[in-house]
Amino acid sequence: MTSSFSVLMSPVEFLRNPLCWLRAISDYRGEICATPNFALDLCVRKVREEALAHLDLSSWKVALIGAEPVRADTLERFARHFAGCGFQPEVFYPCYGLAEATLFVSGGDRARAPIVQTVDDHALQQGRVSAADPGDHGARSFVSCGRAHLDQKIVIVDPETGIHCSGERVGEIWVSGPSVATGYWNDPEATEETFGARLADTGEGPFLRTGDLGFLREDGELFITGRIKDLIIIRGRNHYPQDIELSVVQSNPAAFRPGCCAVFSIDVEEEERLVVVQELARSRSADQGQGIPAHAPVRNLVQPGRRPRPRGDLSGRGRSHPGRVRHPFHPLDQQAVETVSGRAAARVPGLAEKRKE
Numbered sequence: 001m002t003s004s005f006s007v008l009m010s011p012v013e014f015l016r017n018p019l020c021w022l023r024a025i026s027d028y029r030g031e032i033c034a035t036p037n038f039a040l041d042l043c044v045r046k047v048r049e050e051a052l053a054h055l056d057l058s059s060w061k062v063a064l065i066g067a068e069p070v071r072a073d074t075l076e077r078f079a080r081h082f083a084g085c086g087f088q089p090e091v092f093y094p095c096y097g098l099a100e101a102t103l104f105v106s107g108g109d110r111a112r113a114p115i116v117q118t119v120d121d122h123a124l125q126q127g128r129v130s131a132a133d134p135g136d137h138g139a140r141s142f143v144s145c146g147r148a149h150l151d152q153k154i155v156i157v158d159p160e161t162g163i164h165c166s167g168e169r170v171g172e173i174w175v176s177g178p179s180v181a182t183g184y185w186n187d188p189e190a191t192e193e194t195f196g197a198r199l200a201d202t203g204e205g206p207f208l209r210t211g212d213l214g215f216l217r218e219d220g221e222l223f224i225t226g227r228i229k230d231l232i233i234i235r236g237r238n239h240y241p242q243d244i245e246l247s248v249v250q251s252n253p254a255a256f257r258p259g260c261c262a263v264f265s266i267d268v269e270e271e272e273r274l275v276v277v278q279e280l281a282r283s284r285s286a287d288q289g290q291g292i293p294a295h296a297p298v299r300n301l302v303q304p305g306r307r308p309r310p311r312g313d314l315s316g317r318g319r320s321h322p323g324r325v326r327h328p329f330h331p332l333d334q335q336a337v338e339t340v341s342g343r344a345a346a347r348v349p350g351l352a353e354k355r356k357e
Helices: 011-016 018-028 037-046 072-081 121-125 188-195 241-251 343-347 351-356
Strands: 032-035 062-065 092-096 116-120 139-143 153-157 171-176 208-216 222-227 232-234 237-239 256-268 271-280 300-302
Touching (some): 037 072, 121 237, 153 208, 237 241, 241 256
Antiparallel strands (some): 208 222
């Protein structure tokens, strides 16, 4: 028999001071901890060098990472920043799951570092998976969420046709297995739609439709690319909002506050148009973008702390339809907005051309 105990921390307290979380792991000799990707980024940005000498993360054995896309560069930065504290890269354990499957669907191997797959971004925008080298132009890297465990089964399916996709295609992730729930309480219509899916070509099923997009390698490694409902299609190309949000922040890191960007689309004259809301860093003003081309996709700059934050993910996707947002964004004046960096558009293929037309 073994015994263990858990230490709980308020998410708000973590956001105020990420160092408290790492101190708890250090002081209580924590071995297992779960975190989303953005929390690792926040620790790297907020935990100063002088604090590292007082942290001992050598007891940390499993760092479960999920709830949002896992980025390879985030893992590298965190491992490098806290290497002197005894943190080992093999501790990272990217995984995938959802409540409808009793939380866990897939995970990696604790004995190895996370697997990273680099693909061609142009092919990905067309729903294809084409291997690329990390240094290639337009290459994008995805971190594997591991393989299905126990008796779980994962298939990638074309969400429009219901036909099983090959390993070279991106599709919706469908799951079956003993941990998948039987349905939603008192909602037979939603239960049938979500839990009763069957492959159109073979009739195999039932499967749980997760609403998530990804691809599955021949060796069973699962890679998440985004969510169906979040997908933005511009000029026939698929764009994932989290990638555009990252590109916007990286286009002007001195002026744009990390983790405080929201990207969504609205219909304008029967055409899908991109909207970006970006919060400025504290003590920064819109003149940080002076002299930069005005064809950026950014439409709203907001002062620090003025962008509404719903409960849930920081971007607020999935909580309300963008066209019916009731909270004011308090944008800066139009002249200030027009000075925002055009480098953000240059980072996302297809967007810069759209704005020039």
